[in-house]
Amino acid sequence: MLEERVFTAVGTSNIALIKYWGKRNEQLILPTNSSISLTLDENLSSRTSVIFSERLDRDSFYLNGKVQDINDGELKEKFQIINRLRTMAGVRDNILVVSENNFPTAAGLASSAAGMSTLVFAASNALGLNLTQRDLSIVVRMGSGSACRSIAGGFVRWNRGELDDGSDSYAEQIFNESHWPEVTDVIAVVSEGKKRISSRSGMRQTMQTSALYQSRPQFAERMARELAEAIGRRDFNALAEIAIRDSNNMHATMLDTYPPISYLNDTSREIMNAVHEINESAGEALAAYTFDAGPNAHVITTDRHIASVRERLSEIDGVSRLIESKAGRGPRILGESESLIDVGSMLPKRSSGDE
């Protein structure tokens, strides 16, 4: 029997510099290659309160002030992670989850990494599970692959692993958030027209239909090794070229998918050109770009060049706003005053949704 107590955590998103696109095991979410990301700071974060209680007659989940249907589709699948944690803890109580993202409304920035990592972090603490960071990342991974890199701050590598049971496919910090504090992600939010295909089904289609994809895992694995070394010696030129090449490599396999998957638009491509022009005229890399499954650009730069990069990006039509993030420090438990749950009513404290 569990002490009835709210646990509240804050966790953040991450931006992959070596991308994850393709599973070698769909069930366990085991990737075809290692990936490396920068954990973002609390400008792009999720705050999540959880409570397990026998007073709750069912599981429920409020996101940004709205109750979610946890029996529906992808959310249902992701919520299985709670059952996994309950089994690990030998607990059967239902859970109330109240979560709020501070992601700009409708910016199209993926919040699922922040949400999933924070939820697992809060819930595992509430259940009294003393998970190592490694085991925590494995649990998160099974809920949402790329989210597993948000379990630590700084630069994080999600190791591909070799084992069939996935026990060696975990995320670990390779350099903490103080290692290279000059590095900054300037996110150019790009408006987009249509609904995009989900990463989950997109990467499945790529693996099934792209002839070029066969070279990607080996390429990305090599890029991951080289990037870890480049970060180690704080070599921005190397980081920039590797990040750009890996992003384009992934998006190329998407274009080679049948039917093709296209997340980049003309504004994205204009940002790409601008970054190459900035670097060419400087004779060295001042910036790099990387794109996830959408048209928003993450332009990685360093303190000295933030102002000029921002200026150049704001000249581009279709860039609606710029958001800055340094390396974040990973998820952490907040004090009781930060709780989003009213324990008396077992409901969210207030509706502060931003829709």
Add this chain to the structure above:
Amino acid sequence: MLEERVFTAVGTSNIALIKYWGKRNEQLILPTNSSISLTLDENLSSRTSVIFSERLDRDSFYLNGKVQDINDGELKEKFQIINRLRTMAGVRDNILVVSENNFPTAAGLASSAAGMSTLVFAASNALGLNLTQRDLSIVVRMGSGSACRSIAGGFVRWNRGELDDGSDSYAEQIFNESHWPEVTDVIAVVSEGKKRISSRSGMRQTMQTSALYQSRPQFAERMARELAEAIGRRDFNALAEIAIRDSNNMHATMLDTYPPISYLNDTSREIMNAVHEINESAGEALAAYTFDAGPNAHVITTDRHIASVRERLSEIDGVSRLIESKAGRGPRILGESESLIDVGSMLPKRSSGDE
């Protein structure tokens, strides 16, 4: 000593359904894979008159009414083909070339295949060289790779070849223009912003920097075999999927180039989506798209669906006009009345340039 006579020829462009992007020998222009194209009709043609004469004190070339600098860059390189022909014929006379394209002004449609194949066709006839189609294609190939497919009508394959001297890398008709007369190319002319990178340097960069490119030659070779079979049995579903996949495959290797090469824009992508939607809602392929080194779409369809394809394409913002072409019949010599050269003055008959 040559009889002093004007030879005038007309020749056309071609649209590759299996693309050529990468040379295994830069000097001889030997491709990394076989390619297959549809020779277009005289809606997209070049008319070229040539005369060799000892009265000419130097080589000169008029294109669309304007004298060209044949000592300049890429044109100089391409004009070497004339020296090759002169050597083959044992002739030293200078040449006057007068050429006119009927390509719509500023449509961004590549006219070099039509121009180069027609020039070589006219000049080799003027020199009395009795070249086989195979040898003709080899000469054209050394001037401009993809142009070698314009030496015959219908469906033409440019064989990769295995030999180091390139003697087995030639173009040949695999099905003539009457084999599948329903097939039509509806060209959607898409306005584009900026100057594009030349194919010649673009494909070199792709080969040097794209990790994914290593899978392309084998893929394209397989697609070429499958496409030839599909055309043989007039299987439009197969043609459509193969053409779409091969176009996307090539453009994916361009995106994977460092720095990336991007010829497709948002309008191109909207056309791609429209074609997939048309086919999905019909439950079979009514159309296919293929893109060369630019944003213009070649939408391949059949007689029954031209009207609906045109209607759908004209709804798309950024499509400035539609041009239709059936399979053409390859280059041919025109009568003397069609000559563009005034033999008395050894100058173009009239300036009818369209700029």
